[in-house]
Amino acid sequence: MKTSTKKVSDLIEHLKEISTWVSSVQDLNKLLELIIESAAGVINAKAASLLLLDKKTRMLYFKVATGEKKEEIKEYRIKIGQGIAGHVAKTGEPLLIEDVANDPRWYSQISESIRFKTRSIACVPLKLDNRIIGVVQIVDKQDGSAIDPGDMELLQEFASLAALALGHAQSIEEVRRQNQDLKHELGYRHQLIGKSPALQKVIGDALKVANSKASALILGESGTGKELLARLIHRAGPRKDKPLVVLNCAALPESLLEDELFGHEKGAFTGALNRKIGKFELAHEGTIFLDEIGEMTPGMQAKLLRVLQEGQFYRVGGNIPISVDVRVLSATNKKLDEEVAAGRFREDLYYRLNVVQINMPPLRERLEDIPLLAEHFLNIFKEETVMPHLTISEKALEKMMQYNWPGNIRELRNAIERAVVMGNGKQILPQDLPIASVKPAYPGLQVGLSLEDAINRFKKEFIILNLKQTGGNRSKAAKIMQIQRTYLSRLISKYQIKDI
Ligand SMILES: Nc1ncnc2c1ncn2[C@@H]1O[C@H](COP(=O)(O)OP(=O)(O)OP(=O)(O)O)[C@@H](O)[C@H]1O
Ligand SMILES: [Mg+2]
Missing domain, CATH: 1.10.10 (Arc Repressor Mutant, subunit A)
Incomplete structure (x- = not known):
């Protein structure tokens, strides 16, 4: 018995190893088959099977079966409490029955109908996080001997292994689903919608830039999608699996901005209790997106320029130079060349940031994107409410086409959001939109019409x-x-x- 236990524990180790590389749910059936076949082989049983509990119907069904009748047996469903398997699924206690003929719990119908003469049976529960999810059972030994408690122990081991595999597959499935949801969410919400030639050109340029390390400056009015484009550039390039770190340069005074960008050493100033890693360091091998770069003070511009020139910097209060490999994207709604001309923005920094320039066109110059964008935002906000059939009326769309959208896509997004909330729940009407109706000076005198x-x-x-x-x-x-x-x-x- 000792030697065979040793062999079995080796086998179990082997199987455990297998279960760790089960990386997809498609492999689960194979793995369970392998476990059950091994159980039958090691215990020398005539047949072994794994039954799972169907949560909806509360019936056991054969997930895996071995033995000569394995196909036929898969047709059967067993109620909880019915027969040996049903009993084990109900109580959660293992059962070893040496002679089924003398046991009132025995449910002979299945054996009889598949003409499989059963004498002894051993059945153990399959538990996942203390819940009974099914059972594993073996029927009769090949050599005619009785199933003994040693066999039961082995069976228990195999059942644990199967539960492990099932649990593993379940969590993989969960993670995968979450990932998909996340990806869908990210993909969908961060999609740049629009088929206008102006936007398509911008996207084309962005994709070209994505593959280089060149600094890119994104210019455009407020709400035109500059940040969205920066995200696209990062996601489409070779750095996509590394961080994209966003820093809004307008939001912080100079001293805090420096701290955010470069971090500080412990004790660098009163209150610096721990070392802080700055955004430049966090973005190592990834991308840093300096938003509202036009708002940066001259002092900060000088510091930023130094980092860009030298590729290294010091944490505040530190004396060890830190080298980073960071791709720099920046954006502003200011006309940066005018800022340079007026002496408010350093020319040398401008040239560093402006290796490639991308201009986001305002919405009024790509009216043909309005219907698509409106539909896109409607879908987003519909998901958050319970109005699956909400549509946009012709007249509302016409009003949107005539408006000039000073707040660009952000304003359009907000307008749709308001209309979804305040409207009648069936159709968005012109009066639901928080925009002034602008009638063209002459009928037909507007962009976007043939x-x-x-x-x-x-x-x-x-x-x-x-x-x-x-x-x-x-x-x-x-x-x-x-x-x-x-x-x-x-x-x-x-x-x-x-x-x-
Ligand atoms: N082409 C587009 N397709 C879908 N959504 C878009 C598009 N462009 C912009 N948006 C959405 O419009 C809003 C504003 O975009 P974003 O924040 O990128 O603009 P911005 O140019 O950075 O504005 P600001 O200058 O005010 O910071 C966001 O909610 C964004 O998701
Ligand atoms: Mg922005």
Whole structure:
């Protein structure tokens, strides 16, 4: 017995090892099969099986079975409390029954229907975090001997191993799901939406820049997506698995900004109780995004320039130079060249940051992106509410197309959010949008329309104007416009002009 126990413990070690590399749930079936086959082999049983408890139906089903009837047996479901397996699943206690014929708990139907003569059976529970998730059982020994308590112990070991594999697979599945959710979330929320040539050009440039280490300066009005673009550049490049560290240069006074960027040594100043690692160090091998760079004070600009030139810096109060490999992205809504010309921004720093320049176009210059963006934000906010069928009305969309969006995409996002919250829950109407309706000076005189649409809009308004002038008299109106009355009638129905 001793030697066989030794062999078995070797085997178990081996199996445990296998279970650690089970890295995907697809492998789980294989692994469970391997465990159950090994159990049958080591114990020398005629058949072994693993049954799992279906949470919904509260029935046991055969996940894995060995032996000559393994396919047939998989058809069966066993109620909790029914037969030996059902009993073990109910009580959580192992059972060894040497002669099933004399045991009232024996449920003979399955054995009879698959014509498998069973004499003895051993069954142990399968537990995960103290919950019973199924059972493992063996039936009869090959050599006709009785299943003994030693076999039970082995069976118990195999059951623990199977539970381990199941638990492992479950957590992998969970992590994978969380990861997917996160990725979906990140991917979706950080997606740059828009098909306008202006935005597509920006994205194309960003992807090119992503593959280099060149510093890039992103310029654009407030709310145009500069930060989003910086994230895209980081994610699309070889540094994507390293940190992207964001620092808003406008948010902090100079002394704190220096501390944030470079960190400090313990005791560097009163209150510096511990060493602090700065953002430049945190961004090592990754990217640092210096947002609102136009707000940086001249003193800080000088310090930043030194780091960019030398590739190293000191923590505040420190005397060991720290070298970092950091890719620098920066952004501002100021016209930085004008700041340079006015002497408010160092020219040498400007050239360092501005190796590649990307300009985010304002929303009013890419009106064709509005419907897509509106739909995108609607989907985001819909997810947060319980209005799965909410849509945007034609008129609301028209109002959005006519507005000039000084706050750009951020303003559009906020407008949709408000409309989702304040609207009727079915359709977003023009009055739900917190933007002033701006009528174009002439009907059709707006960006984003085809020439044909623009002309049609003008024609419609022009006809209405003339009809109003004549009190709705079509003949008179046609005469003024110098067209046939029948042609006017056709236009009236084409443009769905109501009686005036
Ligand atoms: N093309 C786009 N597709 C989807 N969402 C966008 C797009 N551009 C911007 N956004 C969203 O608009 C908001 C503003 O974008 P972001 O913060 O990147 O702008 P910004 O240019 O950095 O603005 P600021 O100058 O005010 O800091 C964010 O919520 C962002 O997710
Ligand atoms: Mg920003």
